[in-house]
Amino acid sequence: MKGDISGRRRAYALAMKALMGISVILTASLVAFLLIYVLAKGFPHITWQLLSTKPSYLSDTVGILPDILNTVYVIIAALVFVLPLGVGAAVYLTEYASNKKVVELIEYAAETLSGIPSIIYGLVGMLFFCEFLGFQTSLLAGSLTLVIMNLPTVMRTAQESLKTVPQSYREGAFGLGAGKWRVIRTVVLPNCIDGVVTGCILSIGRILGESAALLFTAGFAHELNNIVEGLSHAGATLTVALYFYAKEEGEFEIAFAIAAILMILTVLINLLAAFAGKYFKRKNNI
Numbered sequence: 436m437k438g439d440i441s442g443r444r445r446a447y448a449l450a451m452k453a454l455m456g457i458s459v460i461l462t463a464s465l466v467a468f469l470l471i472y473v474l475a476k477g478f479p480h481i482t483w484q485l486l487s488t489k490p491s492y493l494s495d496t497v498g499i500l501p502d503i504l505n506t507v508y509v510i511i512a513a514l515v516f517v518l519p520l521g522v523g524a525a526v527y528l529t530e531y532a533s534n535k536k537v538v539e540l541i542e543y544a545a546e547t548l549s550g551i552p553s554i555i556y557g558l559v560g561m562l563f564f565c566e567f568l569g570f571q572t573s574l575l576a577g578s579l580t581l582v583i584m585n586l587p588t589v590m591r592t593a594q595e596s597l598k599t600v601p602q603s604y605r606e607g608a609f610g611l612g613a614g615k616w617r618v619i620r621t622v623v624l625p626n627c628i629d630g631v632v633t634g635c636i637l638s639i640g641r642i643l644g645e646s647a648a649l650l651f652t653a654g655f656a657h658e659l660n661n662i663v664e665g666l667s668h669a670g671a672t673l674t675v676a677l678y679f680y681a682k683e684e685g686e687f688e689i690a691f692a693i694a695a696i697l698m699i700l701t702v703l704i705n706l707l708a709a710f711a712g713k714y715f716k717r718k719n720n721i
Contacts, residue, residue, distance in 0.1 A: 470698060477695030480688045489659045497680075497689055501659045505574060505670035508662050509653070510642050512578035513585065517638060520582070521589025522631055528590075529597040530619055542594075545587040556584050557651035565652055575666040577653030581645060585638040592637065596630020597623060629711065636708040643700055646674035655679055673697055 488498030524541075532538045560580030561572075570576040600623050608618040624631075654669030657676070671679060673693055681690035 470702075473691065473694050473698050477688075477691035477693070477698075480692040481695060485689070485692060490657045497686065499673070499676055499689075499693060501657045502671050502673050502676040502693075504659070505653075505665060506643065506672040508574055508665045508670070509578050509581065509649075509672055510639055511662070512575065512666055513581040513642050514635065514638065516579065516582045517585050517589050518631075518635060521586050521634065522593045524586075524590045525593035525597055526619060526624075529594055530615070530623065542591075545590055548583070549587040549591075552647075553584060553645060554647040554651075556580055557648035559583075560648060561651040572652065572654040572669045573667055574653050574670045577649045577672075578666070580648050580652050581642050584645070584648060585641055588638055588641065589631075589634040592630050592634030593627070596627035596633075599630075600626045629714075632711045633708050636704055636711060640701060640704040640708075643704065644674060644697065646672075646678055649675050650678070 484496070485498055486503070487500055488496060489501045490497055528538050528541060557580065560576060560583075564570045564576035564579050565572055568576075570579075604622050604626065605618055608622045613621070649672055653672065653675065655671050655675060656669040657671055658668065660668060660670070673696065677690050677693040677697070680686040680693065
């Protein structure tokens with residue numbers, strides 16, 4: 436009887452291992468297929484002229500330099516707003532808030548925000564930032580919409596990182612006579628910088644790959660502007676430009692070139708997030 440039970444357990448364990456192995460192989464194969472297919476279709480069409488010029492319908496030249504700059508402008512503008520708001524909210528919830536029901540309510544709201552489809556953010560951003568506040572269709576309206584989208588990510592990663600700081604660090608600083616804010620500024624935040632940096636990098640990745648919200652708020656323009664003029668005017672980011680060239684123009688070679696650039700940037704951002712987390716953890720351990 437015992438032999439039958441142990442045999443069933445071994446068979447069950449082997450079956451589970453096989454299923455998990457198949458799952459890993461299928462997931463890795465899918466990722467590899469997407470990377471190879473997109474890079475193979477798009478990399479041959481990436482040229483210096485494509486990266487360094489703007490579109491010209493008179494000479495039939497195609498360039499994505501304005502789209503690259505618009506993407507950089509949106510990332511900078513969104514991070515300027517989302518980092519102070521996200522980290523500040525995380526500090527308040529972890530260090531100051533004493534009402535657990537309020538904390539749970541805010542955390543539930545943040546989780547709900549992170550699950551809302553991005554196209555709904557685009558509709559709300561268009562109605563609120565573009566129409567109600569009068570920003571019109573502009574990169575600034577798109578950036579503010581992305582701030583709302585990425586706020587839960589930054590807040591949750593910073594909050595979880597704050598919770599990993601040992602309570603003994605705070606008690607030791609309090610014992611030396613430091614005030615609440617001084618303890619947070621000089622002891623707590625330096626020891627959770629890895630979570631803040633990771634949240635920042637993950638936010639950049641999401642901003643880089645967002646298109647639905649920007650279609651309603653930032654527009655399709657391919658004009659070359661500096662950051663001040665660019666934020667106040669409509670502009671297409673790389674993902675919006677990909678949609679434009681594939682859907683409106685039928686330029687699939689250009690669309691695949693942009694897709695390859697976005698794929699490379701996404702991989703680099705994920706690697707940077709992993710290395711940044713390991714670096715700061717190693718630094719804190721030392």
